[in-house]
Amino acid sequence: MDDKDIHEAKLQVQGQLAAQYIQEVMQKITDKCFERCVTRPGAKLDDSEKLCTAKCMDRYLDSMTLVSQAWAARAKAQAAAGGGSSGLM
Amino acid sequence: MDAEPSDAQARELQTFMETENQKAIIQQAISKLTETCFDKCVTKPGNKLDSSEANCIANCAGRYLDSSVFIVNRMMAKRQQQ
Incomplete structure (x- = not known):
């Protein structure tokens, strides 16, 4: 195997993991926002349900950004304090 | 092309x-x-996301991580007592 093959294999693994992660996040958002916004499913997804779902999704993604930032800040503080990652999960 | 990767x-x-x-x-x-x-x-x-919600999210994440550390430490202390 030459190094180019190794590089390609790594990219492929990273691509698959990223696709899997996005799918999981979308699944979670669908579950959450469907439950919250489509309380009585009608003949079609009406405008208010769509608006609610859009807001729910956007605020969920905002929340994820904040949680990631809090996590990163904590990991950084812990690394600076000389501790390992213990307790972070 | 050699199909097998080297040890390195x-x-x-x-x-x-x-x-x-x-x-x-x-x-x-x-x-x-x-x-x-x-x-x-x-x-x-x-x-x-308004400021009180954003605050709540940041606090929630921080306190969850604190709780996790607290529980790990407490569990270790318990095991040492035995």
Whole structure:
């Protein structure tokens, strides 16, 4: 195997993991926002349900950004304090 | 093209997979924590995350991590007492 093959294999693994992660996040958002916004499913997804779902999704993604930032800040503080990652999960 | 990776390449791939695996575990934990804090803090999603919601999310994530550390430490202390 030459190094180019190794590089390609790594990219492929990273691509698959990223696709899997996005799918999981979308699944979670669908579950959450469907439950919250489509309380009585009608003949079609009406405008208010769509608006609610859009807001729910956007605020969920905002929340994820904040949680990631809090996590990163904590990991950084812990690394600076000389501790390992213990307790972070 | 040789199909078999060399020893050095095998080690490199092993390290790569361990790192990716660790990243996936962290992503999972962040995803789970997002869901927990979203449920606690964003009861009625609006046009933007307002400051009290944003505060609540940051506190929720921080206190969850504190709780996790607290429980790990307490469990270790308990085991030492035995």
